[in-house]
């Protein structure tokens with residue numbers, strides 16, 4: 001089988017560099033193109049340089065032209081950029097792996113619409129461990145469905161711009177769905193002042209930002225006399241990159257459809 005030709009947008013970013021490294025070292029994938037925004041210091045550089053490796057791919061800002069050389073575009077940028085790339089991929093018939101977080105509901109509908117024409121894997125966390133945690137949370141919530149207060153706590157590096165993290169929100173969605181609740185109606189995003197007693201139907205979120213924390217997530221099920229905490233801690237961005245490449249390989253032979261990492265990992 002031919003190697004999947006990968007394009008990476010935001011190649012100079014934290015995830016972009018990790019993806020370049022994983023692609024250049026990976027099996028069944030080949031780096032076909034690398035992109036960043038106009039004016040980025042990454043433009044004109046050899047992509048391999050971003051990861052201390054050898055490559056013949058030069059980073060450009062012309063995504064439309066570069067799509068001719070790839071099968072799948074991997075995008076960890078910003079919602080606005082991702083949506084622009086999505087339209088280009090749709091026109092070119094190129095699949096997309098979307099790791100960007102911070103989308104509004106309308107944006108997610110746009111992604112779902114585009115996935116009628118091209119294959120899209122869209123997930124707030126590509127790490128295998130986090131996707132296993134989603135399954136554990138579903139099971140835990142179904143069993144501890146009464147008498148347990150549920151709180152989601154996440155911590156990330158000081159450069160992160162969205163909160164709560166996409167992963168924390170998905171954890172909340174998984175738990176809410178298992179309990180037959182609607183997260184939009186029961187989420188509490190932080191507390192301050194005289195809040196009153198806790199409403200047992202709510203799911204609380206707390207956010208920590210600091211230093212170089214890669215990504216920690218804990219869901220607490222707090223009962224009377226006991227507490228269960230389910231935690232995932234990332235100490236490297238490589239699991240996100242390796243999951244993304246798995247998603248890109250998963251697309252081979254697919255013409256369209258919206259998938260997430262549960263589909264890629266066979267956890268559905």
Ligand SMILES: NC(=O)C1=CN([C@@H]2O[C@H](COP(=O)(O)OP(=O)(O)OC[C@H]3O[C@@H](n4cnc5c(N)ncnc54)[C@H](OP(=O)(O)O)[C@@H]3O)[C@@H](O)[C@H]2O)C=CC1
Pocket residue numbers: 009010011012013014015016036037040041076077078080081082098099100101102123124125126127166240
């Ligand atoms: N799904 C998952 O598994 C994971 C998701 N993420 C998500 O990925 C995203 C990126 O994270 P991270 O790599 O840390 O961020 P960085 O800021 O390090 O990288 C983002 C990259 O995208 C570029 N960029 C910024 N705006 C645009 C735009 N409008 N169009 C195109 N490119 C743009 C940046 O260029 P410049 O620096 O010049 O602005 C940079 O190269 C975030 O949403 C984050 O939450 C992160 C890790 C894992």
Ligand SMILES: O=C(O)C1=N[C@H](C(=O)O)C[C@H](O)C1
Pocket residue numbers: 101124125156160164165166167168214215216
């Ligand atoms: O911005 C990050 O760094 C991360 N973002 C994703 C999120 O918002 O859930 C995934 C991971 O936690 C790292």
